[in-house]
Amino acid sequence: MPVALEVWGDPIEHSLSPAMHTAAYALLGWEWTYGRRRVDEASFPAELASLGSEYRGLSLTMPLKHAAFAAAEKRDARATLTGAANTLVQTSAGWQAFHTDAGGIVAAWAEAGVVAAERARIVGAGATASAALVALAEMGAQQVQVAARRPDAAAALRDLGARLNLDVDAVPLDAAHLPPVDVTIATLPGGATVDESVADRLAAAGGALMDVVYGHWPTDLSRAWDRTGAPAQGGAGMLLHQAVLQIRAFASGDVDEPLPREDAVVAVMRRALVGD
Missing domain, CATH: 3.40.50.10860 (Leucine Dehydrogenase, chain A, domain 1)
Structure with missing residues (x-):
């Protein structure tokens, strides 16, 4: 058959x-x-x-x-x-x-030489953010910050973090102070715009970037990472x-x-x- x-x-x-x-x-x-x-x-x-x-x-x-x-x-x-x-x-x-999806994120990070991350940031709180959070837990993350236009949208991610034994907090996307992290996973929709000053703050404290979009490269965030010289990869x-x-x-x-x-x-x- x-x-x-x-x-x-x-x-x-x-x-x-x-x-x-x-x-x-x-x-x-x-x-x-x-x-x-x-x-x-x-x-x-x-x-x-x-x-x-x-x-x-x-x-x-x-x-x-x-x-x-x-x-x-x-x-x-x-x-x-x-x-x-x-x-x-x-x-x-x-x-x-x-x-x-979560396993795909873990494998893509490993291919880029990143197999562990204690502190991480997720940009965006939409559907793909839950996959990113599970992936980060599998990579050994202990603290994950969610930067979102509406931080209240991260409530489900905080609940998921509790089940994964992860400390998850949420801040506005344009927060003035961002603690440094090892990796950033951006889950914003393809074509989403991010103000240059906001993107630069995220990049300055963001470690390596994975922007999960594909077909919309480069993104506002990847351009900011390029300006810092930090590594950045897309969603391919x-x-x-x-x-x-x-x-x-x-x-x-x-x-x-x-x-x-x-x-x-x-x-x-x-x-x-x-x-x-």
């Missing part, structure tokens, strides 16, 4: 997932197809129920991550912590949910490594089980991601 996979979201035309997944399956010699489908929250339940047994799994992007979490019979630890899932795998017992590494974890889940149901020839898989997916 042919194996089918898709990425769902709304909008979805911009997704780079089909190129990466298709390149990986071709290298591995797997006769798997990976398409895309525009699905919104209202149509998600009916679309999911319509899938046949040939569908091994789905990748989910906004706005479907919470709906995917709710639809699953079983969830991995990262999904349970964040209340969101970006991967569904169909099993005989129903849908199993995974959250691979996170996107790549979370996709590798998705393929692990599709292949074995275990995101910790490496793929055959995984180094070669990562290399071919990277080339697909950058358009080579």
